[in-house]
Amino acid sequence: MSLASPLTRTASQTLTEQLAERFADRIRNRLLAPGARLPSVRECARQQGVSPHTVVAAYDQLLALGLVEARRQRGFFVRQEAPPALRGREAVAARGAPAPRVAPAAAPVSTVLAAKPADASTLIRGMFHRRSDKPQPGMGVLPPDWLQSTFMPAAVRRVTTTAALQEFSLQYGDPAGDAGLRRSLAHKLAGIQLEVGPEQIVTTVGATHALDIVSRTLLRAGDPVMVEEPGWAVEFARLEALGMRVLPVPRRADGPDLAVMQRYCEAHAPKLFVSVSVLHNPTGYSLNPASAYRVLQLAQQHDFHIVEDDTYSHLASAHATRLSVLDGLQRTIYVSGFAKVLAPNWRIGFMCAAPPLLERLQETKLLATLTTPALLERALAWCIDQGQLRRHVERVRVRLDGARARAVKLALAHGCTLAAEPAGLFGWLDTGVDTDTLTQRMLDKGYLLAPGSLFHARRQPTTLMRINFATTQEAAFWKVFSAVRDKG
Template identity: 55%
Template sequence: MNAATPLPSTALSRDGEATLAAQLAARYAERIEQQLLAPGARLPSVRECARRHTVSPSTVVAAYDQLAAQGLVEARPQRGFFVRGPQSLRRPAQKPPAATGSAPRIRPTDAAAMIRGMFHGVGTPGPGMGTLPPDWLDLPLLNGAMRRAMADDDSALRYGEPAGDLRFRTAFVQRLADIGIAATPAQLLTTMGATQALDVVSRTLTQPGDAVLVDEPGWPIEFARLARLGLRVLPVPRGAQGPDLEVMRALAQAHRPRLYITVSVLHNPTGAMLSLAAAHQVLKLAEAFDFTIVEDDTYAYMAPVHAPRLSALDNLQRSVYLTGFSKILTPNWRVGCIAAAPALTERLIDTRLLGMLSTPTAPERALAVTLEQGSLRRHAERVTARLEAARMRTQRLAQEAGFHFAAPPQGLFGWVDTQVDTERLTEAMLDRGWLLAPGTLFHATPRPTTLMRVNFATAQNAALWQTLGEVRRSL
C-alpha cells in the first residue's frame, strides 16, 4: 500500500450470515477494543450512523443496544451513546474552568488510548501521525554512526555513567551554544527520550497536589502524565506569539504553580513560535511567582537556531531545557537530554537513577559521532528543506479543498480549521481509512472543536483533502 492509498474500510454485507445490526455492532466493538475509539468518545447519532452505513435507524439502535449489553458503550439521556471506560470516565464532561477557578480533572486514559489508536494498524504514515515518514530518515547514517561508536569499545558491557555518556554530553554542549545556551557537560544528563526527561524534571520539582501550568492546546501525553503524578494541571491558552499572559498571571496568583511546561519553538500542535517580547514577560512572571520554566525543545532541529529560547534568555536560572532526537533522527533511538543549573542537575540525576539505573551508552555514543562529524546537522538541513516543500504543497491542497490554517504553517505540524466538529470528522474519515488527530485530543479537558492537527510530511495527498472536503460537506 502506498502513501496515496487510504486504508480499506469494512463494508456491511447484506448477504452475510450475521444481521446488519450484528455486523455494525461488531465493527464498533472492534474499534473500541483496539482503542481506535477512546473512553468517553461519542458514537455517531443514530440518524448519522444510519446514513453513513446505508441502513435503517432501527438497525443502528439494535447495534448500539448490543454494544451497551456488552458493556462497551452507555446511553446518556438527550446526549447519545458514549464509549465506556473506568468509573472516573463515566461522569458527565465538565465545563472548562475559568482562569482563576479550580484546575480541571484530566482523563488520563483518553490520551493514551487515542495516541495508540492513531498508530494502531497503520501500514503507511497518515495525516494524524506525529513523526517523519521512515523514507525521510537516513538509515545508512544511523548504521555508520553506531558502527563507529562501538568499534573497539567495551562500554556496552558496563552500566553507563550516572549522568549519561560523557562523549555525547561534551559534543552536545556545542549544539547548545549554537542556540544561545551556555552550559558545561556537568550541567547535562541524558534520558530515554524527551518524554522521560519531562518525567524526571516533574518528579524532581513537584509533589502530588502541586499546580503546573501548561500550554493549551498542547501535548496530550503530557496532560495525562502530569495527571497521573497527582498534579493539578492549569491550562494557559497558547496564541501565535506565546501564552495568554493575563491568564497566566491570574492562574499563578491563584494557584502558585511549581512549573510552567512549554514548547516555545515550533509549538505542538500549532507550530507557533514564542516572540521575544512574550518570552521576557514569561520570565518576569516566573520570577514574580517563583515557578520553574520547563522548556521542551523537541523540534529544535526543524527550527531556526535564532528562535528565542527561554533557557538562553534566562541562562538556566529559572528554566530547565530539554530535548530529544526522535523527531529528526529516528523514533527508535530513545535519547533525550536535560540542561539545568549545576545544583539542580545533581537532583535530577538522583531522580533518574532511582527510576533507571543508567541509560544505554550505544545510541548516546552514536549520537555523539553524528554531532562531532556534522552528519546530524547536514541531515537536519535536508529534512527541513524537504519539509518546507511539503508545507507548501499541503497548504495548497488544503486551501483548494476549502480549508484554512488557524496559525501560520511552520515546522512539522499544521493547525487546520475544518469548520465542523473534528471528533465527528475523525469518525467519518475512519470509515474511509484515514486516521486524523482531532483538536479535542490537544485540550486538557476534552471539548468540541473544529480544529485538527496535520503532519505536513504525511498530508501531501490530494486524495486526503478531497475526501476531507466530501466528508465535511456531508456533516
C-alpha cells in the first residue's frame, strides 16, 4: 500500500484491514522502529479520517500479529523483538550481536553506559525501497536523473567486447583490484595532494565495504571506537553488530570535540577513530587545519588509528583539509567511493593505507570476497582517464549549488532554522518539533524524512532533521511539510 494512498472502503478490504496493513508494512520495513509509539487512537483517527472504533480494531489486529504491544495507560508500541512468525534470517540478524556500551558526550566518560543504537535500517529501507514517486527529502543519494549520462554506457561497452569479457569473466581478478583502476585512482588522488602509488590502494565493494574491512582488521569485539556524533546511522549500527564499544564524539563546525576525545583516550584507550573530515554527514561541516593537527597528535600520543571516510570528496574543494594528506597515511586509512556522484549500484570503493597495514587490509578483503568485479572497475578507470568523471562532477556541483540555494530559501520561509551552515549534499535543520513524530505523519503524505535521532548512537527525541538539497528544492514538499508540522 502506498504511503500516500488514502484509506477508502472497498469490496476486498475494510478500513480496519487497510489501516492495519499500513502499520504492519511500516513495522516490517523498519519505517516504524522497535520501541516506537503508535499514535493515540484519537490522533490516528483524526490523521487517517476514520472513526476511533476503526483504529482500535486495527491496533487489535496488530496485537494479534505480534507486531505491537499495549502498555497500560501509555498506548501501543512497536515490539522490541520480532514475533515468532517473523523470526528468520532478518530476526536472527537483528539479534546477532550484543548491544554495545555507549558513552554519551554529556555524561562522565569514566563510565560507558548501555544504550540502544540508532535504527539504521529505517533510513536504508526508506531510501532504497521507493514507496512514492515524490522526491524524498531523506534520501542519501542524488536523484537518478542527475546521474544519467552517455559516457557510462560507452565505458561498459568498451570493456564488454567478446575478448575483454572473456578476460575479465573467466578468471579471478587481482585481489587488490584492477591494476588500471588503481593507477587511475593514484593519479586522481594527487589532485587532493594525497600522494600514493597504485600499490597503496585496494578496491572494495563500495566505501561501506572498505569501512567494514578496516574494522574487521583492526578491531575485536569489545574494543572501544570513537565515532563522530551526529554521524552516519549505518556506521553506528555496523559497529554495534560487530560488538564494539561506541564512544560518541560531538562533531563541531571546526572538527571533533577535542576535549571529549582526550578524555576518551585517557579513560578507554580507543583503538580507532572514524571521521568524515570533509562535508560531514549530516551537518556538512569540514575540518579545519588546527583541529586536524590536534587529532593527529592525539592519535600519535595514544596509539590509535584514524579511518577517514571521504565519501563526499567529489563535491568538496580539492584543497579541503584532510587528515590523510597531513598525516601521509602514517596513522590514517583513507576511504572513498563513487556511489554518491556516479553510479550507486556499481558499488566501487577503495582504501589507501601505509604498505604494512595495507597488506593486512587486503588479507581481510581476500578472506571475505576474494576479489572485486574487474569489469566495472576497468569501466570506471576509462571514465576517469578520459576526463568524463571530472566533467560530470563539475555539472553535478553546479546543479547542486542551485538546488542548495533554493532548498535553504524554502526551508527558512517555512519556519525552519539552520543548525549548520549549508554545504555539500545535506542540510541540518531545526524544525521546532519532534522529528520522529513528524516523520510518521509525513509518511502518510508520501514523504520519508531523515529525523535527527537516526544520527545519534543513542536514539533520543530531537527537533533536528537532515534534508537532501537535491530533493527538497521544490515548494510542493515544503507546503506539505509546513501543513503537517503546524497541524500538530
